[in-house]
Amino acid sequence: MPLPPPSSAPRGAPRVTAAGAILSPAQALARQIAPRGERAEIVVTALVVAVVFAMLLPVPTWLLDLLIATNLCVSAFMIVLVMQVKQTTGLSAFPSLFLVTTLFRVALSVASTRQILLNGEAGHIIAAFGEIVVGGNLVVGLVVFLVLTVVQFIVITKGSERVAEVSARFSLDAMPGRQMAIDMERKAGGITQEEAKAQRDGLTEESQFFGAMDGTMKFAKGDAIVGIVIVLVNLLGGLSVGVLQRGMSAADALQVYAILTIGDGLVAQIPALLMSMTAGLLVTRVSKPTGGRAIGNELTAQLxxxxxxxxxxxxxxxxxxxxxxxxxxxxxxxxxxxxxxxxxxxxxxxxxxxxxxxQREAVVEALRDFDLVRPFALRVSGRIDPERAQRALNLCRQVRNRLVRRLALVTPQIDFDADVDLDHADLEFCHGEVPVFSLRLHEDLRTCTWTRGDAIDLGLPADQIEPRGGLACAPRVWLPEAQALALDPKPTDLGDCWERLDELCEETLLRVGAMYFGMEETQKIAAWCNRKTPEVAKELERAVPSSRMAEVLRRLLTENVSIRNLPMIINALIDWGPRERDPSVLTECVRAALQREICDAHAVRKELRALMFDSELEAQIRAAIRQTAYGDFLALDADLTDAILDETAEAYLANHEGARLVMICAQDVRPHIRKLVADRIPPLAVIGMSELPPDFRVNVRSVISVPLDGRALPEMY
Incomplete structure (x- = not known):
């Protein structure tokens, strides 16, 4: 049933809001009187205009008493309100309010002065302050008035003014840094766009507030000075009016006018003192960025x-x-x-x-933080003495530094864990806290790749035979030095435990180190280019996005291609970047520009010892390339893949003989052949035909062929 309109309700009946809440007549009247919206602006403007007119027009004593009481109550209310504010900017309108109350006190002083000099009275409150508070004694009143004025002027106002000045300066100086911190947190995803805007608005409001408070304390200082001047003027004026105009004796004139003047001064000075204390409390409190508590709560907690x-x-x-x-x-x-x-x-x-x-003893504490996984770590058994443990760590770090110098492959540092309980090995190398390889430090033994049959037939302990893996998937054995040197033919990769640790560590860092090359490293390269050649840096930024450049450099490092020749790489990216958006194709373009560096890394006196696939097998691989929205991949039959890898591993093992072998193929299938053989034979580099410089020779050691036997490519759905 709809509610009747307000005019139809009987007088004095309860009012009902739109939400259905019943209001008493007093609450309804308060809602009508309370200033809201545009009504608040009109009310405040009217009050300010009324204050100005109070200085010009006579004010009756009853109204003067009411206004003086209002002044006292407003001052007391403000100091209580500031004690409850939890943030300094929680009362950002205080400077304007202070100015209005100061003007109000001046208007009251002018109105009371007019009443004292014209009629010899100024209402009950001023008379009460003159008679009761100071006991009707002129000297006591002057002393009390001067004490209050000095406390306000020298102690409170002076200190608050200095605090406001320093706060305004510090707030302004800190604003750029705090705004940058907000922007960085926003970019990092710590806060939303709306929260960032709210924090920036809060910074602006805080800076403007402290600047306004710096000027507000000047008002307080001037208010104290005006109070002294008004009291002196009233004393001289009252004495003159009483003696010269009303024929009173000097003693009677002082008794009448001086007491009223002192009462008037106290009535004005006490609210001024309260407002100065309010301003001092507001500017001297320390606000917390995450929100604070009321001053009373903070004082109680800290004391x-x-x-x-x-x-x-x-x-x-x-x-x-x-x-x-x-x-x-x-x-x-x-x-x-x-x-x-x-x-x-x-x-x-x-x-x-x-x-x-x-509680800690009875209940397992819920963790609120965690440690990030460490990229690389060397864990050493407690059986190893500190000297050998330190040697192992230094060797691993030397391997890392060697790759930095050779390839510009900057990997995270290698951490160290000592006295680890390792039953199966003396040390263990971890990537992402997952073991990659473990090793026994057989310093009296020598290790080599075993290709002369089953290693178990040697009758060696299990810890002297490494599982199949690594170089061409051949096992490694640990033999006494005399037995190892007596092998015929002599192994080409014979070494001790420290050389084996060096080899395993390098293989691991080469295999996984490139994944740590990302946007941060790319930005450092771009910054270097900007310092050296600003114009080239601008062209690079226009030609290739940073994310694509990072992907190209990561692909190069994955294949152990040095990126130290940055000028050549950057020029290739500038040339091909606008035309090629596929990182895989763009990587091939950069490799073509680095052909001399790539071939020189694997050549012996400009001779490349190479393996090749026959044309039929290469054509089969080319036909198996499938293109999808997620990139290209090789769709070879599983048996054919195993056969290709077995033949390639056998050819590699038969021909490497300590020399560096490469696989040479057509440029269009090069990335796919590299992916095919990378896990099985990591040291085998795959080079495309277009990457061969004219002054380098190719010595083909073996042409690999695999009988296809009618194998069909897998169907694609």
């Missing part, structure tokens, strides 16, 4: 946080009371109260600590 100070202070209070002539009872009472507070807080603190200790 009660050190119970020992209360107990110590109680002893000092008792010592003061024992001095001759001191009231022992008063100091003893204060000492007792201070000691009681301190002991109570100490008891609560000890109780809380015991409860927390019991």
């Amino acid at each position: 009660l946080h050190q119970p020992k100070a209360w107990v110590t202070a109680s002893g000092a209070m008792l010592a003061f009371g024992l001095l001759p002539g001191m009231p022992l009872l008063a100091f003893a009472g204060l000492a007792t109260g201070s000691a009681a507070v301190g002991l109570t807080m100490m008891h609560r603190k000890l109780k809380t600590e015991r409860e927390e200790a019991q």
Whole structure:
């Protein structure tokens, strides 16, 4: 049933809001009177205009009493309000309010001065302050007035002014840095766009607030000076009016006008003192970025946080009371109260600590933080003495540094864990806290790749035979030095445990190190280019996005291609970047530009010892390339893939003989052949025909062919 319109409700009946809430007549009247929206602007403007007119027009004594009482109540309300504010900017309108209240006090002083000089009276409140507060004594009144004025002018206003000035300066100086911090946190995803905007608006508001408070304290200082001037003018004016115009004696004139003047000065100075204290409390509090508490709560929490100070202070209070002539009872009472507070807080603190200790013992604490996985770590068994453990760590770090110098492959540092419980090995190398290889430090043995049959037939212990893996998937054995040197033919990769650690560490870093090359490293390269050749840096930025450049460099490092020749790489990216968007194709273009560096890394006196696939097998691989939205891949039959890898591994093992072998193929199938053989034969580099410089020779050691036997390519769905 719809509600009747407001006009149809009987007088005095309860009002009902749109939400259905019933309001009493008093609440309904308060809603109508309370300034809201445009009504608030009109009310505030009208009050300011009324204050101005109060300085020009006579004000009756009853209205003057009401306005003076309002002034006292507003000042008391403001100091209570500031005690409840939790942030400095929680009362950002205070500077404007302070100016309005100052103008209001000046208007009251002018109105009361007019009443005192014209009629010899200024209402009940001024008379009460003159008669009761100072006991009708002119000297006492002047002393009280001067004390209040000096406290306000020198102590409160001066200190608050300095605090506001320094706060305004520091807030302005810190604004650029705080805005940058907000922008960085926004880019990192820590806050949303709306939260970032709110924080920036808060910074602007805080800076403007402290700047306004710096000027506001000038108002307070001027208000104190005006109070002194008005009292002096009133004294001289009252004496002149009483003696010259009303024929009073000087003593009678002082008795009448001086008491009223002192009362008027106190009535004006006490609210001014309260407002100055309000401003001082507002600018001297320390706000917290995440929100704070009211001043009373902060004071209580901080004062009660050190119970020992209360107990110590109680002893000092008792010592003061024992001095001759001191009231022992008063100091003893204060000492007792201070000691009681301190002991109570100490008891609560000890109780809380015991409860927390019991909770930690009884319940497993819920973790709120975690440690990131370490990229690389060398874990050494407790059986290894510190000297050999340190040698192993230094060797691994030397391998890392060697790759940095040779390939510009910057990997994360290698961490070290000592005294680890390792039953199966003396040391263990981990990537992402997952073991990659383990090793026994057989310093009296030598290791080599075993290709002369089954290694188990040697009768060696299990820890002297490494599983199949690594170089061409052949096992490695550990033999006594004399037995190893007597092998015929002599192994080409014979080495000790430290050389084996060097080899395994390098293989691991070469295999996984490129994944740590990302946007940060690419940005460093771009910054270097910008410092050296700014124009080239601009062209590079236009030609290739940073993400694509990072992908190209990562692909080069994955194939152990050095990226130290940055000028050549950057020029190739600038040339081909606008035309090629596929990182795989763009990588091939960069490889063509680096052909001399690539071939020189694997050549012996400009001769490349190579393996090749026959034309039929290469055509079969080319036909198996499939293009999808997620990139190209090789769709070979599983049996054919195994056959290709077995033949390639056998050819590699038969021909490498300590020399560096490469696979040479057509450029269009080069990336796919590299992916095919990378896991099985990591050291085998795959080079395309277009990457061969004209002055390099190719010595084909073996042409690999695999009988196809009618194998069909897998169907694609």
